[in-house]
Amino acid sequence: MEALFLSIKLAACVSAILLVCGVPLAYWLANSQWRGKFLLESIVALPLVLPPTVLGFYLLVAMGPRGPLGRIWQAAFGHGLAFTFGGLVIASVIYSLPFAIQPLLFAFENVDRELLHASAVLGAGRLRTLWRVILPLSVPGVITAIVFSFAHTIGEFGVVLMVGGNLPGITRTVSIDIYDHVQSLEYAQASRLSLALLGMSFTVLAIVYGMNRKVGRRLWAPWAAKQDARC
Amino acid sequence: MLSVQIRKELHRANSPSFVLDVAFELPPGITILFGPSGAGKSTLLDCLAGLAKPDAGRISIDGELLFDSAIGANLPPQNRLIAYVFQSLALFPHMDVEANVSYGLAKLSPEDRRARVDAALAAFHVDALKARKPAAISGGERQRVALARSLVTSPRVLLLDEPLTGLDAQLKSSIIDDLRAWNSAQRIPIVYVTHSREEVDALGERMIAIDHGRVIDSGPPQHVLDAPRSKRLAQAAGFENLLQGKVMDLRETDGVMRIRLEASECEIEIPLGYAVPGNLVRVAVRAGDILLATEQPRGLSARNVLKGRIDSVEQRGTIVVTRVDCGVIFTVNVTPGAARVLELSPERKVWLVLKTHSCHLIAD
Numbered sequence: 075m076e077a078l079f080l081s082i083k084l085a086a087c088v089s090a091i092l093l094v095c096g097v098p099l100a101y102w103l104a105n106s107q108w109r110g111k112f113l114l115e116s117i118v119a120l121p122l123v124l125p126p127t128v129l130g131f132y133l134l135v136a137m138g139p140r141g142p143l144g145r146i147w148q149a150a151f152g153h154g155l156a157f158t159f160g161g162l163v164i165a166s167v168i169y170s171l172p173f174a175i176q177p178l179l180f181a182f183e184n185v186d187r188e189l190l191h192a193s194a195v196l197g198a199g200r201l202r203t204l205w206r207v208i209l210p211l212s213v214p215g216v217i218t219a220i221v222f223s224f225a226h227t228i229g230e231f232g233v234v235l236m237v238g239g240n241l242p243g244i245t246r247t248v249s250i251d252i253y254d255h256v257q258s259l260e261y262a263q264a265s266r267l268s269l270a271l272l273g274m275s276f277t278v279l280a281i282v283y284g285m286n287r288k289v290g291r292r293l294w295a296p297w298a299a300k301q302d303a304r305c
Numbered sequence: 306m307l308s309v310q311i312r313k314e315l316h317r318a319n320s321p322s323f324v325l326d327v328a329f330e331l332p333p334g335i336t337i338l339f340g341p342s343g344a345g346k347s348t349l350l351d352c353l354a355g356l357a358k359p360d361a362g363r364i365s366i367d368g369e370l371l372f373d374s375a376i377g378a379n380l381p382p383q384n385r386l387i388a389y390v391f392q393s394l395a396l397f398p399h400m401d402v403e404a405n406v407s408y409g410l411a412k413l414s415p416e417d418r419r420a421r422v423d424a425a426l427a428a429f430h431v432d433a434l435k436a437r438k439p440a441a442i443s444g445g446e447r448q449r450v451a452l453a454r455s456l457v458t459s460p461r462v463l464l465l466d467e468p469l470t471g472l473d474a475q476l477k478s479s480i481i482d483d484l485r486a487w488n489s490a491q492r493i494p495i496v497y498v499t500h501s502r503e504e505v506d507a508l509g510e511r512m513i514a515i516d517h518g519r520v521i522d523s524g525p526p527q528h529v530l531d532a533p534r535s536k537r538l539a540q541a542a543g544f545e546n547l548l549q550g551k552v553m554d555l556r557e558t559d560g561v562m563r564i565r566l567e568a569s570e571c572e573i574e575i576p577l578g579y580a581v582p583g584n585l586v587r588v589a590v591r592a593g594d595i596l597l598a599t600e601q602p603r604g605l606s607a608r609n610v611l612k613g614r615i616d617s618v619e620q621r622g623t624i625v626v627t628r629v630d631c632g633v634i635f636t637v638n639v640t641p642g643a644a645r646v647l648e649l650s651p652e653r654k655v656w657l658v659l660k661t662h663s664c665h666l667i668a669d
Contacts, residue, residue, distance in 0.1 A: 191356050194382040194397035196409035196458060206408070210399045 075154020076243055077251035078270060084159070084247060085227040092174040092223045093216070095167075100178035102205055122172045130236025133165045137237065143256045157239045162247075165237040166227045173222040182208055221282045225275060307331040307462050307494045311352055311362030311372075325359075325518040331462075331494040335485075337505055337512040337526055338498045341537040345518040346498045347392075350464045353496070354389045355382035366461050385509070388460035390468045394451040395640075396439040402426070402450050403435040404654060409458035425457035429483050445476045452480070456487060463488075463495045474503055480509045505530065514538055532665050536587055539667050545592035545636040547667075552584045561661055564588060569632025573609040573659060578666035589665045592638040596658035597627065599647050609659035611635075618649050629657055 117256060121129055136143040137155040143164070147155040155161040185208050193203040209216065231249045238245030240254070248267055255264035306505050310328040317323060317608075325345040338346050351357035353364060355371070358379060364372040371387075388409075394467045396405050406425055410418045426432040429449040434442050439450070448468055455463060469477045481504070488495060497508055505512070512526040516537050522529045533539040536638030539547060550564035552574065561574045564586065573588070580586055602610060620626075625644040627637045635657055638648070 133461060186393075186395070188391050188393050188395040189397060191354075191382070191389070192397070193388060193408070194356070195354050195385075195389040196454070197383045197386075197411065198408070199383055202411065207397060 077246050078267065080243065080246065081228050081248040084162060084166060085224045087163050088170055088227040089174075089220050091163070091167050092170060093220060096171070096174040096178050096219060096223075097204075097209070097216075100165045100182055101208070103175070103179055104182035118175050119172050121169050126169065126230065126232025127236060129169060130165070130233040133161075133168065133233065133237050137161050137164070147179050156237060157241060157245060159244055162234060162238040162245050165233050166230060169196045169230055169233045170223045173226045174219040177215045177218040177222060178212070181212035181218075184215075185211045193262045217282055217285075221279065225279070226270070228275065306333075306367055307353075308363070308365050310365060311349075311359035313348065313352060313357065313359040315348060323354070323518055327515065327518070327520050329513055329520060329523065331496065333492040333494050335488070335495045335497055335508050336510065337508060338496055338515065339500075339505070339512055339526075339529065339538075339542075340515040341540065342500075344516045344537075346519065347466060348518075350389065350466055350496065350498065350517070353462070354387050354464060355385050356389075370639070386458070386460050387462045388455035388458060389464040390451050390455050390466065392468070392470065394439075394447055394465045394468070395452060396447060396454070398439055399504050401436050401438055402431060405439070405450060406454045406457055409454065421457055425453040428456075428487055429453040429480075433627060434641045445472050445480070448472065449480060449483070452484060456491075460493065461493070462493055465495065465497045467500070469499075469501075469504060477501075477503060478507055482545045495665060533589060533667055536589075536667055539589040539665070543591065544589035544665070545638075546588075546590040546595075548588045548590070548633055550586060552582050552586060552587055554582050555580075566633045566665075571611055571632045573664060574612070574661050575664040575666055576662060580666070583642060587667050589667050590635075590659060590663055592626070592636040593624075594663035595635060595637045595662070597629070597637050597639055597643075597647070598650075598656045598658060599649075599653070601656055602614045602658060604657060607660045609657075609661065609664070611657045611659070613655055613657060615649060615651050615653045615655055617651055618644065620644075629655060630656060 099118075103111065103118075134156055135141050137146045137147070139148065139154055144155045147153075147160070151160075155164070189207055189211070190203055193207050198206065228247075229249060230247075231253070233248055234245065234247050238247070238250075240246050240250055246254075248271055252264050252267050252271075255261070255267070308330050311325070313325045315323045315325065323345065325347060325348050327345075338349070348357060352359050352372075359372065359374065361374040362372070363370070363374070371379050371385055372378060397408065403422060403426070407418050407422045410421055413421065423432065426435065429452055430455060431446055431449045432515070433669055434446060434450070438449055442450070451468065454463065459505045469480060472480070484495075497504070499505060499508075510525075512523060512529045514522040514529050514534070516535050521534050530542045532542065533542050536547060540667055548566050550573075553563040553565050555562045555577060557577065560577050562577050562580065563572055563574055565572050566588075575588055578586070596607070601612075611631040612628040613635070616626060616628040616630045616634060618627050620641060623641065624638045625641055627639060627644070627649055629635045629637055637657065640649075
């Protein structure tokens with residue numbers, strides 16, 4: 075059970091970070107006229123096609139005591155990054171990035187451009203347009219992005235194994251734990267964990283898909299308007 | 306006063322590049338921007354609002370610079386204080402009417418904002434719809450809300466891109482009255498894009514006609530529309546008869562020239578224009594400006610009497626559109642009463658009467 079909670083904690087952290095970083099990145103990708111944009115789009119999509127072991131390998135090297143990430147981390151926090159929870163969060167954020175960016179990008183690009191123009195001529199800057207027009211009209215995309223990053227992080231295996239190792243309570247996530255149980259022929263424990271994961275994933279997805287269209291917009295718009303009136 | 310002098314090249318897929326190159330000044334009041342679709346009207350409005358960037362030129366309001374390519378000045382749309390009502394209206398679908406209208410007033414205190422919004426909603430007669438979403442109100446109400454949302458911000462210029470398309474005449478004129486009443490107090494320049502003759506007649510103070518990205522005429526709307534300078538403008542202004550012909554001879558003393566129409570024997574007299582014998586020219590005549598007779602008319606001041614045969618008769622609402630073959634086909638509009646009394650029907654022999662000054666020479 076410790077592994078299950080670790081997985082949930084990891085997925086929650088990753089989803090939160092991806093939401094905060096993903097919205098500006100997707101906004102930029104949706105609106106930039108920069109010619110080299112396709113390069114960044116390719117980099118964002120890389121984790122979709124790379125085997126997790128390749129990604130994990132590079133991340134491990136980067137996070138190692140002589141890697142650039144590892145050295146910065148060492149200087150800032152006084153300990154290494156590989157085989158820690160922090161390292162796992164960074165690796166998962168990168169690995170799940172396309173799963174957050176794609177739904178956000180799709181939603182942002184589908185907002186009628188004329189509405190953005192209307193917002194601008196009514197005096198709103200980019201930030202206010204994002205907050206009051208783009209995000210409220212992209213609620214289904216935002217929810218999908220959160221759920222996909224959460225679910226994808228829960229389900230990841232290869233990258234965690236490469237970067238996190240298998241330290242109980244620190245980096246042993248539920249998918250690794252299940253693998254361990256199967257390796258040691260403890261089918262009962264493996265089955266219990268697998269069933270818990272299956273049930274939880276299905277319940278979350280069902281709730282989200284059920285709520286997505288109906289509730290999201292109704293909740294967000296008045297709340298955002300209130301925030302806006304304050305600032 | 307809005308001063309505009311801009312040039313912008315547009316690259317469109319599958320067509321030669323298009324250059325918008327215009328210069329004009331707009332005093333307060335309504336100016337109609339008229340021209341066929343693809344003439345560059347929307348591009349021009351986008352440049353004024355700051356949504357598109359001209360390649361070169363200068364835009365200023367009352368001496369304040371909005372855009373100047375010479376010094377690299379380009380005020381973003383949110384700082385221009387230019388309101389823009391889009392053809393699609395672009396109301397925010399997730400906000401109610403009140404939130405839509407107050408959107409442009411973020412910098413005001415809540416009390417001021419409420420007062421301004423209430424005044425704007427009342428001025429456009431949509432105060433009862435405050436709590437409704439755009440999807441839950443009628444087309445005409447949406448158009449009123451869009452106007453209120455733009456005007457509540459006290460803009461320095463108002464741009465309207467066919468804002469009343471699709472409304473019936475009565476609704477149109479009541480919205481136009483509200484717009485006029487509002488602007489009689491504010492006196493800002495309003496640029497109004499429309500194809501509709503009804504709207505032109507109701508609004509007309511001044512008109513700028515553009516085609517192929519250039520200003521081809523300007524002045525009072527009647528003047529611009531009654532003597533169109535180009536074929537596309539003539540079509541847009543509702544000249545049903547556009548005929549090609551060859552200049553036969555010029556009669557300078559009479560101020561006229563004779564034109565032989567296309568491959569026919571028909572000759573008509575039109576006012577003297579820039580042409581020499583042998584030139585191919587186009588002549589535009591409104592279907593409503595042609596008289597139709599069932600016997601050969603005599604003793605008329607009109608110089609052009611053409612013999613022909615009715616090709617078809619078709620009633621469209623309150624006009625009867627008659628096509629007459631005189632060697633070239635003319636479209637003639639008559640009233641249903643006249644069609645009845647004259648017993649107009651296909652194959653009937655008729656005479657067409659065209660006043661010289663109803664025939665307009667136009668350039669391609």
